[in-house]
Amino acid sequence: MKVVKTEADKLIEAIGDNSSYDFNQYSEKSFQRRVEKILSDYKLGIDDLIDKLHQDPVFLEEVVKNITVNTTEIFRDTVTWQILKHKVLKKYMHKSEINIWHIGCSTGQEVYSTLILLNELDLFTKSQIFATDLNTDVLNIAEKGIYKFREIDEFIESYNKVMCTNPFESDTHEDVTYEKYFIINRKKNLITIKPPLLNKTIFVKHDIVKQGNIFERKFDIIFCRNVLIYFNHELQNKLFEFFYDNLDDDGVLIIGRHEGMLGEIATKFKKEESIYSKRTI
Numbered sequence: 697m698k699v700v701k702t703e704a705d706k707l708i709e710a711i712g713d714n715s716s717y718d719f720n721q722y723s724e725k726s727f728q729r730r731v732e733k734i735l736s737d738y739k740l741g742i743d744d745l746i747d748k749l750h751q752d753p754v755f756l757e758e759v760v761k762n763i764t765v766n767t768t769e770i771f772r773d774t775v776t777w778q779i780l781k782h783k784v785l786k787k788y789m790h791k792s793e794i795n796i797w798h799i800g801c802s803t804g805q806e807v808y809s810t811l812i813l814l815n816e817l818d819l820f821t822k823s824q825i826f827a828t829d830l831n832t833d834v835l836n837i838a839e840k841g842i843y844k845f846r847e848i849d850e851f852i853e854s855y856n857k858v859m860c861t862n863p864f865e866s867d868t869h870e871d872v873t874y875e876k877y878f879i880i881n882r883k884k885n886l887i888t889i890k891p892p893l894l895n896k897t898i899f900v901k902h903d904i905v906k907q908g909n910i911f912e913r914k915f916d917i918i919f920c921r922n923v924l925i926y927f928n929h930e931l932q933n934k935l936f937e938f939f940y941d942n943l944d945d946d947g948v949l950i951i952g953r954h955e956g957m958l959g960e961i962a963t964k965f966k967k968e969e970s971i972y973s974k975r976t977i
């Protein structure tokens with residue numbers, strides 16, 4: 697069922713009237729597509745959906761969870777993780793504390809990817825990791841670190857690329873097998889994170905559009921990957937300014953491969969792939 701802009705606006709207003717969620721600055725197209733899927737899954741018309749939202753706060757939460765997209769992977773976009781491992785993290789060796797914030801962390805696969813690199817570089821103990829998302833269901837999965845994943849071989853390939861090869865120094869090969877960090881059950885298609893990586897991260901429900909920096913510190917690294925893509929340009933730019941202000945002077949922002957920075961704000965960062973290093977002006 698096609699959803700037009702006026703219908704989407706009515707729905708955004710109904711959500712706003714009954715909760716603190718604000719989808720006004722989400723990308724119009726992606727919002728409409730998600731709502732079309734919700735209408736078809738629940739077999740409802742838009743007016744029935746809006747009526748139900750007004751009456752049922754539990755249903756409203758369910759709809760909000762369905763509007764957001766939660767896809768994520770361990771070491772997705774291997775080049776970004778290779779740069780992080782071989783170039784970026786080394787900058788922080790001398791620091792006594794490293795503060796990292798994963799925004800829109802979903803089920804936490806990228807959080808665990810980061811923890812593995814920190815552990816390999818002996819930075820684990822002095823790192824503080826915060827990971828936030830709008831959706832409590834994904835945060836609960838993230839805390840447990842147990843993932844159902846059919847493409848186990850694909851996962852191992854990405855892991856080996858990041859962990860065992862170094863594109864910046866050919867002929868180097870490290871042998872850090874995945875068994876060090878994961879238990880893999882091929883029969884059940886399950887990947888389980890091993891204990892040393894668990895219980896390190898502070899997972900918190902948080903809305904980046906409404907809540908700002910609740911952690912009372914600046915960050916060395918802010919990850920906000922594949923979240924901005926669902927926001928309009930005005931909100932993206934507002935958040936880029938926010939990230940700039942909340943990074944330490946030598947801090948970096950890491951965004952998704954299909955996301956980018958345009959205009960004035962881009963001059964405030966130095967870019968390598970999806971990694972943006974703050975320039976102090």
Ligand SMILES: C[S@@+](CC[C@H](N)C(=O)[O-])C[C@H]1O[C@@H](n2cnc3c(N)ncnc32)[C@H](O)[C@@H]1O
Pocket residue numbers: 764765766767768769772799800801802803806828829830831834902903904905906920921922923952
């Ligand atoms: C596609 S996932 C990206 C996960 C991970 N960062 C990655 O790139 O693999 C997008 C996540 O952003 C979260 N999200 C969407 N809007 C948000 C908001 N306003 N505040 C916090 N998280 C949000 C969604 O709940 C979802 O888990």
